[in-house]
Amino acid sequence: QVQLVQSGSELKKPGASVKVSCKASGYTFTSYAMNWVRQAPGQGLEWMGWINTNTGNPTYAQGFTGRFVFSLDTSVSTAYLQISSLKAEDTAVYYCARESDSASFDYWGQGTLVTVSS
């Protein structure tokens, strides 16, 4: 069965960096794009962008350029989200989500809470 398992919660100070992992299993990792979605506390879903798991080419949504980096390690079927120069407003749950053939997000990771606080 398809599973996306994300790394655990993180508590970081402002200015630090964090790297969230998303390990896929139960399917061929390079056959489906991986997307990232942010959900700030008490807020809705916000699409951050996606990464082509074949080429490694990332695409970032407006507002997620510069400090946000998507990457892959296809040898272990894992996608990564790295955020640098963390700010308090980066505090959120970050989800990875597989993009299906129908352009919907058919499988989601359990989410990773990143808390930025001094």
Add this chain to the structure above:
Amino acid sequence: QSVLTQPPSVSAAPGQKVTISCSGSSSNIGNNYVSWYQQLPGTAPKLLIYENNKRPSGIPDRFSGSKSGTSATLGITGLQTGDEADYYCGTWDSSLSAGGVFGGGTKLTVL
């Protein structure tokens, strides 16, 4: 401000029917498939509807989706207390800020 517009909340009694609307534009809903996601409290979103009106395996037929022009609707019949959740519509946008877009979410309360 979300690109897609949903009502913040809806409510209905157990056993009743409810609909949730999602309004967009020609650059998103008007020219792309719509998906719907259910987010139970404290959990990750779950795909309910894809390609406007199709249900993934395991999703009961109490859930239905439709699309007309630049709007979409999620319907839930035979409401159960376990349906209390946030519901999000999503699609793709082909404007200058192309990419995935979501509605602001609708909180369903089963009274």
